[in-house]
Amino acid sequence: xxxxxxxxxxxxxxxxxxxxxxxxxxxxxxxxxxxxxxxxxxxxxxxxxxxxxxxxxxxxxxxxxxxxxxxxxxxxxxxxxxxxxxxxxxxxxxxxxxxxxxxxxxxxxxxxxxxxxxxxxxxxxxxxxxxxxxxxxxxxxxxxxxxxxxxxxxxxxxxxxxxxxxxxxxxxxxxxxxxxxxxxxxxxxxxxxxxxxxxxxxxxxxxxxxxxxxxxxxxxxxxxxxxxxxxxxxxxxxxxxxxxxxxx
Amino acid sequence: xxxxxxxxxxxxxxxxxxxxxxxxxxxxxxxxxxxxxxxxxxxxxxxxxxxxxxxxxxxxxxxxxxxxxxxxxxxxxxxxxxxxxxxxxxxxxxxxxxxxxxxxxxxxxxxxxxxxxxxxxxxxxxxxxxxxxxxxxxxxxxxxxxxxxxxxxxxxxxxxxxxxxxxxxxxxxxxxxxxxxxxxxxxxxxxxxxxxxxxxxxxxxxxxxxxxxxxxxxxxxxxxxxxxxxxxxxxxxxxxxxxxxxxx
DNA sequence: CGGTTACATTGATCTTTATCAAGGCAGGCC
DNA sequence: GGCCTGCCTTGATAAAGATCAATGTAACCG
Numbered sequence: 124x125x126x127x128x129x130x131x132x133x134x135x136x137x138x139x140x141x142x143x144x145x146x147x148x149x150x151x152x153x154x155x156x157x158x159x160x161x162x163x164x165x166x167x168x169x170x171x172x173x174x175x176x177x178x179x180x181x182x183x184x185x186x187x188x189x190x191x192x193x194x195x196x197x198x199x200x201x202x203x204x205x206x207x208x209x210x211x212x213x214x215x216x217x218x219x220x221x222x223x224x225x226x227x228x229x230x231x232x233x234x235x236x237x238x239x240x241x242x243x244x245x246x247x248x249x250x251x252x253x254x255x256x257x258x259x260x261x262x263x264x265x266x267x268x269x270x271x272x273x274x275x276x277x278x279x280x281x282x283x284x285x286x287x288x289x290x291x292x293x294x295x296x297x298x299x300x301x302x303x304x305x306x307x308x309x310x311x312x313x314x315x316x317x318x319x320x321x322x323x324x325x326x327x328x329x330x331x332x333x334x335x336x337x338x339x340x341x342x343x344x345x346x347x348x349x350x351x352x353x354x355x356x357x358x359x360x361x362x363x364x365x366x367x368x369x370x371x
Numbered sequence: 372x373x374x375x376x377x378x379x380x381x382x383x384x385x386x387x388x389x390x391x392x393x394x395x396x397x398x399x400x401x402x403x404x405x406x407x408x409x410x411x412x413x414x415x416x417x418x419x420x421x422x423x424x425x426x427x428x429x430x431x432x433x434x435x436x437x438x439x440x441x442x443x444x445x446x447x448x449x450x451x452x453x454x455x456x457x458x459x460x461x462x463x464x465x466x467x468x469x470x471x472x473x474x475x476x477x478x479x480x481x482x483x484x485x486x487x488x489x490x491x492x493x494x495x496x497x498x499x500x501x502x503x504x505x506x507x508x509x510x511x512x513x514x515x516x517x518x519x520x521x522x523x524x525x526x527x528x529x530x531x532x533x534x535x536x537x538x539x540x541x542x543x544x545x546x547x548x549x550x551x552x553x554x555x556x557x558x559x560x561x562x563x564x565x566x567x568x569x570x571x572x573x574x575x576x577x578x579x580x581x582x583x584x585x586x587x588x589x590x591x592x593x594x595x596x597x598x599x600x601x602x603x604x605x606x607x608x609x610x611x612x613x614x615x616x617x618x619x
Numbered sequence: 620c621g622g623t624t625a626c627a628t629t630g631a632t633c634t635t636t637a638t639c640a641a642g643g644c645a646g647g648c649c
Numbered sequence: 650g651g652c653c654t655g656c657c658t659t660g661a662t663a664a665a666g667a668t669c670a671a672t673g674t675a676a677c678c679g
Contacts, residue, residue, distance in 0.1 A: 172504075186508070186510075188515050194511040196510055197507075206503070208504040211504070211508070212596075215507075239489070241486040241487070241492065244493070245482060248492060248499060251500055252420065252454055255454070255503045255506060256459070258507055259444045259445075259461075260459070262442060263434045263442040263444070263460075265514040267440045267441070267442045268440075270665075300627090308514070310666080311666075312627080312628095313666090313668085314665090314666060315627095316629080317628080317629080319628095333674090350437060350460040351458070351461045518635080549657065549658095558636080559637055559638080560656090560658095561636090561637080561638085562636060564657060564658055580646085581645060581646080
């Protein structure tokens with residue numbers, strides 16, 4: 124996937140622009156093709172933000188805190204675009220969950236050149252917003268949810284992003300280990316395991332081997348996830364709070 | 372701040388473009404001016420993402436989970452641009468910390484029109500990335516940090532964003548209550564209070580009344596925040612992990 | 620196909636933070 | 650300026666999840 128021209132094809136497919144243009148040539152000049160095998164990690168430029176285009180495979184992006192603690196900040200799958208910050212409060216590293224291929228760009232230079240194409244800027248902006256909204260939901264999970272809710276929500280989220288393989292309906296094949304799930308949910312591996320066992324005992328899910336999980340009852344799983352209830356979540360606000368409801 | 376023309380001036384100042392253009396006119400047509408008094412909340416269109424331009428004041432953006440739980444996802448101050456998602460897993464509401472004024476836009480329509488200006492798109496993209504990076508750091512704090520670390524990190528972050536008032540150096544006047552701090556850090560009000568007391572007893576900070584905090588020793592506060600240590604945080608990775616260090 | 624190894628599960632105990640319950644104090648208002 | 654209200658602090662107890670430790674098992678490999 125790192126032969127010359129591959130990057131231009133990928134840019135073209137991602138943004139819906141012709142691949143033969145001067146712009147795609149200029150952009151692909153900035154690319155560093157990287158392959159990451161399962162378990163390998165990639166560190167990007169610590170002095171500036173990078174942009175990653177994952178052409179195939181699956182990766183995790185984790186942040187490192189003091190005392191060797193890791194927090195997985197996002198999982199990415201083939202076709203995803205994501206950004207890696209310069210080293211600030213936490214260092215970020217990309218790790219392969221399976222063998223993966225990606226292109227790395229210096230973010231600033233990429234934006235400088237891409238500014239010429241409204242279509243590219245629009246796509247980048249929308250993907251960035253999606254990442255932000257996902258990250259906010261993660262913050263809610265980490266800050267306010269029980270272990271049960273986090274695990275149930277995680278399974279639902281993965282069911283949306285991973286396509287159910289082969290025959291078995293409602294079955295997802297998790298590409299990450301229990302440790303990864305824990306590091307994503309702010310839980311220990313043991314707690315994740317216990318929660319999965321309990322969901323299994325409740326008949327809501329089932330496991331097939333180590334990495335396959337069958338979701339029997341999506342509704343019940345959603346109920347376990349503790350997300351906002353349809354309409355009445357405003358209770359709990361300060362009583363004096365007024366509400367100005369905007370509908371645009 | 373909601374007289375006609377105010378929006379165009381704000382757009383012009385924010386993006387560094389002339390205010391008399393057709394584009395600023397078209398964009399300002401989409402604006403809904405809103406004032407939020409202290410403690411009041413604003414809900415945006417639940418069916419589509421909104422874009423908010425905070426012209427003055429200070430607000431919090433919180434997400435609502437089941438059982439009346441609130442997680443503050445971000446604080447915003449005058450000049451900030453931020454986006455509010457359509458109602459997904461969690462509902463989001465804006466609440467005034469002080470009396471505030473903002474313009475609300477339907478995000479999609481705003482992007483459609485702003486696409487004509489690379490400068491606007493670039494600014495929106497960079498602000499979105501900053502918000503994402505902040506949110507990721509928050510996720511690390513919520514998922515992997517102790518109460519002490521979260522409170523120390525919070526004070527440091529606020530010291531950067533709030534400008535130290537009047538005379539007292541290293542003094543910040545928090546515009547939010549202890550409850551808000553707790554809802555931002557995934558802690559109870561009591562735990563926040565205890566941590567502040569302990570930091571005070573350690574001589575690292577001091578309090579002046581209810582909302583002023585004097586930061587005596589930024590270095591020691593940073594040490595308490597448990598962010599990544601300069602160079603050796605890779606220990607703790609799987610031993611087989613290889614590293615491909617990219618420097619661009 | 621059986622042995623090996625890393626990953627996952629299960630169990631017992633401990634720690635951190637939430638929860639419950641009083642006080643204390645700051646700041647607003649007459 | 651003193652009262653009053655709401656916010657903050659402090660203390661005692663409980664619960665959720667972490668940690669420590671051992672066992673089980675899937676998947677890889679010869």
